Amino acid sequence: MSCILNVKTIGIIGLCWSVLLSGCVGGETDSSADPDAFDNTAMLKNLADSVVIPSYTAFLNQLDTLTATTGSIQSYCDAIGTAEEAAFKTQVQSDWLSVAQLWQQTELWQLDPVSTLRNAIQPFDEDTALSTCGVDQALILAQGLDFEVATRAVNQRGLPALEYLLFNTSLDHTCPSQISETQDWNTRSDSERKQWRCEYALQIAVDLQVSTTQATQNWEVEGNNYRSTFLDPQNISTSITALSDALFYLDTVVKDIKVGRVVGLHSSCSSDICPEQVESPYAEQSYALIDSNLQGFLAVYQGGSESGFDDLIASKGFAEVNDRFIQLVATARTLIANQSVSLKQQVQAINDTQAVQACANDAANPSPNPTHPPCALQGYLKQVTDLLKTDFVTIVNTDLPQSAQSDND
Amino acid sequence: MNLRNMFFFFLLIFGLAACGGSSNNDDATAQNTTSSDDQDGDGIVDGSDNCPSTANADQKDSDSNGEGDACDAIPTQYSFDSKFTAGESAVSYTGQTKRHVMIDKLTDLLVSFTSDQAVAAQTIIDQLNFFFRFDGGTSDSQNHEFAITGQTVTPGPLWSDISTGKSLSGKIAGEDQEAHILGGEFFGWQDGADTNPTPIELVDWFFTQLATEVTNGTAPTVVTADTSDTDQLTDLSYIDAVGRDYRQLIQKFLMGAVTFSQGTADYFKTNFQTDNVQDGTNPYTSGGHDWDEAFGYFGAARDYNDYTDNEIRGNSGRPEYENGYHDLNGDGLIDVRSEFNFGNSTNCAKRDAGATVATDFTAQAFNAFLIGRKILNDNADGTLSDAELSAVQAQAKIAAQTWEKCIAATVVHYINDVISDMSNFTNGQFADIANFKNLAKHWAEMKGFALGLQFNPESPFRTGEVANIDIDDLKQILSLMGDAPVLADGTQNGVAFTGGTAQYEVDLLSARSLLQTAYAFDAQNVENW
Structure with a gap:
C-alpha cells in the first residue's frame, strides 16, 4: 500500500507505519489481516445488490x-x-x-x-x-x-x-x-x-x-447495466474509489453546506449565520434529512449484515477505526434525535456576538448538551469527516476527492 | 538604436561606399536604389521591405507578423471571419451584451424611483435583483424591453433572444473567481462593510440602502439659501440625506466590478498561446472568444472607429450616428450586439471630446482590440508563436490601460464637477435643491467609477511602471473621497468633517493630482475635463 502524504494529522503517520508493519511482519499477522485475502468484489456486489x-x-x-x-x-x-x-x-x-x-x-x-x-x-x-x-x-x-x-x-x-x-x-x-x-x-x-x-x-x-x-x-441488468461495469474485475479499484469519493458527501455537503454554512462556520456564508440557506426551510426537517444522510453513510460503511467498508478495514487490521466511525456517527445521530426544535429555528437563535462565540466553542468542542446544537453537530460531523480524510483513505488506499481537500471552515 | 535604425545605418554605409557620394546626402539610399531592388519605390529594398508591392516607407506592421500594414491591413471594424466554418463570423460576445443591457435596464429601474414607493423594501430589492442576480430559468422568457426611440431593436423581444442565462452577480469580482479581488483585498468603502468586504456585499449594501430610502416614506431635508425653493427632496428618492445618489453608485460600480474587471482581470489574462484552438465545434477559438468577451465588456460597436466622439456619446453628429448607435448592416434594425455603444466605451469618447490637449482614447483602445483579435484570428490554428503571443499580450495591455484611462479621466471629470458644485455653497447652505442633487450625482459618479480602478491587473497602481505610484495611492484617493460627500454644512455622512468643505476640496484636488501622475494626464486636461 501507499501511505498518503497529503493527510492532515500527524497521527496518520503512525497509522501508515502500523499498516506497513502489518503488511511486512507476516509472522505476526493472521490471514484476515492480509490485504489480498479480502474479497473486494464480494463487497461491491453486496453494496450494489443490497444497498444501492x-x-x-x-x-x-x-x-x-x-x-x-x-x-x-x-x-x-x-x-x-x-x-x-x-x-x-x-x-x-x-x-x-x-x-x-x-x-x-x-x-x-x-x-x-x-x-x-x-x-x-x-x-x-x-x-x-x-x-x-x-x-x-x-x-x-x-x-x-x-x-x-x-x-x-x-x-x-x-x-x-x-x-x-x-x-x-x-x-x-x-x-x-x-x-x-x-x-x-x-x-x-x-x-x-x-x-x-x-x-x-x-x-x-x-x-x-x-x-x-x-x-x-x-x-439494472435489464437496463443500461451499470452494475456490470461496477463489478467488472477490471474496474474494482475504480469502483471502490467511486464509492469512497461518494462518502465525502458527508464532508462537502452535509458538514459544510447543510450545517457549516447555515451556522456561519463555512466560508460560503458571509454573515454571522445564514439560516435562510437551510436545506429544508419550509418543512423544517433539516435534522431528519441529515440523519438520513448518516444512515446512508452507515449503510455503505457497514454493508448491512454482509461485506462493507468496515470489513475491508478490519481485514487490514484496523477494527478500532471501525469502532471510532460507528461511535462518532452514533453520537451525531443521538444529538439529532434529542432535538425538539428545528435546526433553522436553533440557528436563528445565534443572534449576537456572544452566541456566535458560543457556537464556535460548541463546534470546536462538541458535547451532548451544547448551547447551540447545530454547531455541536458541525463539530461531530467534522470528527467523522476528519477520520474519513485520514485513516479511511489511507487504509482503503484511495485519495481524497479534490472537492474535499480544503475545509473552507 | 533599434533594429530598424541599424538597418538604415548599414544601408547608408553601403550606399556611401558604392556611390562615393557625399555623407551630407541623407536621402542617398532611397534615391540611388534601382527600380528592380525596390519595386514600390518606397526606399526599402524588396528583400527587406515588409510590403514590397506597396509603398510604405514607415514599414508599419501593427500585428508584428512580418507583413506590413500596407499589404496586410488591420481591419477598421471588429469583424473577423471564421477559420473553421465558411461564411460565419468568428466574433461572438452575446453574454457581454446581455450584461450591458441588464445594467442599462437596472439603471432605468433606479431612475424610475422619482418618489417613495408604497411597497416593502424587499420588493424593491427583488426588483433590483431581477437584473443583478438574473435567473435565466425564470427571466429569460420575459421581454428585455431595451428600447431606442424611433428604432427597432434586435434581437428580441425576449432576454433569451440576446443570450440565455447569464447574470451580473455571477461575474462580479470575487464571485466568478476569488482571485479577481486583486491582491486579496477589496477596498475603498467602509460604511456597512465587515472585516473582509467583497464587491458583491457592497452591491447588496447599496441595494438595501436604496430600498430603505425608496420606501421609508420620508424625503431628505436640504437646507438651502434659496427661500423660494423647497427644502424637501421629493422628486428623486434614490438620493439619501447625506448626499449619496445610489442610482449612480450602483450603475458605475457595476461597470467597474463586473465589466471592467471581467475584461481586464479575466479575459485579457487568458493563456492565448495554448487556448487559440477551436472551441468545440464553434466557429472561433477559445482564445479568440475570450478576446471577444473582453471587447464585449468594453462595449464598443463593431464600427466604433467610424464614429466621431460626439456621435459615440450620443451628443451630435451625422444623423445615422448621432445617438450612439448606427445601423451598420443597413437592415433597418439596431442590433445591440454590434451596432450600439455601451458602457465604458462611451466614457472614452466623452473624455476625448472634453480634452483641451487632444487625446484619442477611443482609437487607442479600439485599435488595440482590432490588432490583438487579428493576430488571434490569423493564427486560429493553435500555433501562436512566442512573438505572436507577445504581440497579443502587448495589445491586451494597451487596451486594458487605455480602458482604465477612460475611467480615470472620468473620475477626474467628476472631481471637477464636485468641486464646482461645492463652489455654489452659500454660507454653509446649498444654493438650492438642484445644487444638492448635482453634488449627490457627481459625487456618486466620481466614487462609483473610482472604486472600479482597483480591478485591472495592468493598472498603473499595480504594475509599478509609474515612479512613486502604487496601490496605496489608489487607496488614498478613495479614502480622500470618503463614503459620502462633504455637504454644505461641513458634515460628511452625518459627522462634522475636519476642516469643512475647504479641506474636502483640498483633499479632492490631492486625489486628482495622484490620478494625473498615475496616468500621465496632461495638466490642462485634468484642469478642464
Whole structure:
C-alpha cells in the first residue's frame, strides 16, 4: 500500500507505519489481516445488490404514495376547501418526508448512473438552491397545454420544489414584479392558489418518478447495466474509489453546506449565520434529512449484515477505526434525535456576538448538551469527516476527492 | 538604436561606399536604389521591405507578423471571419451584451424611483435583483424591453433572444473567481462593510440602502439659501440625506466590478498561446472568444472607429450616428450586439471630446482590440508563436490601460464637477435643491467609477511602471473621497468633517493630482475635463 502524504494529522503517520508493519511482519499477522485475502468484489456486489439498487427501488415505491391516482397528493388536491383538507395535508406532508428521507440515504452513493439525474431530484448543494419564483412561475405556466416540467431548470424541480409547494404557508408568490406570469397571482383566491400548487406538486412528483426510474434502469441488468461495469474485475479499484469519493458527501455537503454554512462556520456564508440557506426551510426537517444522510453513510460503511467498508478495514487490521466511525456517527445521530426544535429555528437563535462565540466553542468542542446544537453537530460531523480524510483513505488506499481537500471552515 | 535604425545605418554605409557620394546626402539610399531592388519605390529594398508591392516607407506592421500594414491591413471594424466554418463570423460576445443591457435596464429601474414607493423594501430589492442576480430559468422568457426611440431593436423581444442565462452577480469580482479581488483585498468603502468586504456585499449594501430610502416614506431635508425653493427632496428618492445618489453608485460600480474587471482581470489574462484552438465545434477559438468577451465588456460597436466622439456619446453628429448607435448592416434594425455603444466605451469618447490637449482614447483602445483579435484570428490554428503571443499580450495591455484611462479621466471629470458644485455653497447652505442633487450625482459618479480602478491587473497602481505610484495611492484617493460627500454644512455622512468643505476640496484636488501622475494626464486636461 501507499501511505498518503497529503493527510492532515500527524497521527496518520503512525497509522501508515502500523499498516506497513502489518503488511511486512507476516509472522505476526493472521490471514484476515492480509490485504489480498479480502474479497473486494464480494463487497461491491453486496453494496450494489443490497444497498444501492434496492434504495432506488424503495424510493420509487415510496414515491407511489404521492403520485398514485389515489395517492396523497391527489387526495389532498381533492380535499382542498373541504373539512378534510388539513388532515390530507398532514398526510401528504408526512409522505413527502418519507420520500425525502429515503432519497437522502442515497446521496451517499451518487455514482455515475445517478450523478446527472440527481440534480433533477435533489438540486441542493453549495451552488444550487431552490428558485421559489421559478416554481411560482412554472405552476402558472403548467395550467397551459404545452407545459413540460422536464424543460424547467433543475433548481425549480425535485424534492425541494415539492417541499415548497406542500409546506409553504404563504400563498403569495415570490417573484420580482418583472415576472409577467405571477403579476396577478396574489389577487387570486386562496383555494385557487392552493389548488394550482397542489396540481403542480403532482406534476413535480411524477417528474421525480421519471428521473428516478431512469436512474434505476441505468443500474439494472435489464437496463443500461451499470452494475456490470461496477463489478467488472477490471474496474474494482475504480469502483471502490467511486464509492469512497461518494462518502465525502458527508464532508462537502452535509458538514459544510447543510450545517457549516447555515451556522456561519463555512466560508460560503458571509454573515454571522445564514439560516435562510437551510436545506429544508419550509418543512423544517433539516435534522431528519441529515440523519438520513448518516444512515446512508452507515449503510455503505457497514454493508448491512454482509461485506462493507468496515470489513475491508478490519481485514487490514484496523477494527478500532471501525469502532471510532460507528461511535462518532452514533453520537451525531443521538444529538439529532434529542432535538425538539428545528435546526433553522436553533440557528436563528445565534443572534449576537456572544452566541456566535458560543457556537464556535460548541463546534470546536462538541458535547451532548451544547448551547447551540447545530454547531455541536458541525463539530461531530467534522470528527467523522476528519477520520474519513485520514485513516479511511489511507487504509482503503484511495485519495481524497479534490472537492474535499480544503475545509473552507 | 533599434533594429530598424541599424538597418538604415548599414544601408547608408553601403550606399556611401558604392556611390562615393557625399555623407551630407541623407536621402542617398532611397534615391540611388534601382527600380528592380525596390519595386514600390518606397526606399526599402524588396528583400527587406515588409510590403514590397506597396509603398510604405514607415514599414508599419501593427500585428508584428512580418507583413506590413500596407499589404496586410488591420481591419477598421471588429469583424473577423471564421477559420473553421465558411461564411460565419468568428466574433461572438452575446453574454457581454446581455450584461450591458441588464445594467442599462437596472439603471432605468433606479431612475424610475422619482418618489417613495408604497411597497416593502424587499420588493424593491427583488426588483433590483431581477437584473443583478438574473435567473435565466425564470427571466429569460420575459421581454428585455431595451428600447431606442424611433428604432427597432434586435434581437428580441425576449432576454433569451440576446443570450440565455447569464447574470451580473455571477461575474462580479470575487464571485466568478476569488482571485479577481486583486491582491486579496477589496477596498475603498467602509460604511456597512465587515472585516473582509467583497464587491458583491457592497452591491447588496447599496441595494438595501436604496430600498430603505425608496420606501421609508420620508424625503431628505436640504437646507438651502434659496427661500423660494423647497427644502424637501421629493422628486428623486434614490438620493439619501447625506448626499449619496445610489442610482449612480450602483450603475458605475457595476461597470467597474463586473465589466471592467471581467475584461481586464479575466479575459485579457487568458493563456492565448495554448487556448487559440477551436472551441468545440464553434466557429472561433477559445482564445479568440475570450478576446471577444473582453471587447464585449468594453462595449464598443463593431464600427466604433467610424464614429466621431460626439456621435459615440450620443451628443451630435451625422444623423445615422448621432445617438450612439448606427445601423451598420443597413437592415433597418439596431442590433445591440454590434451596432450600439455601451458602457465604458462611451466614457472614452466623452473624455476625448472634453480634452483641451487632444487625446484619442477611443482609437487607442479600439485599435488595440482590432490588432490583438487579428493576430488571434490569423493564427486560429493553435500555433501562436512566442512573438505572436507577445504581440497579443502587448495589445491586451494597451487596451486594458487605455480602458482604465477612460475611467480615470472620468473620475477626474467628476472631481471637477464636485468641486464646482461645492463652489455654489452659500454660507454653509446649498444654493438650492438642484445644487444638492448635482453634488449627490457627481459625487456618486466620481466614487462609483473610482472604486472600479482597483480591478485591472495592468493598472498603473499595480504594475509599478509609474515612479512613486502604487496601490496605496489608489487607496488614498478613495479614502480622500470618503463614503459620502462633504455637504454644505461641513458634515460628511452625518459627522462634522475636519476642516469643512475647504479641506474636502483640498483633499479632492490631492486625489486628482495622484490620478494625473498615475496616468500621465496632461495638466490642462485634468484642469478642464
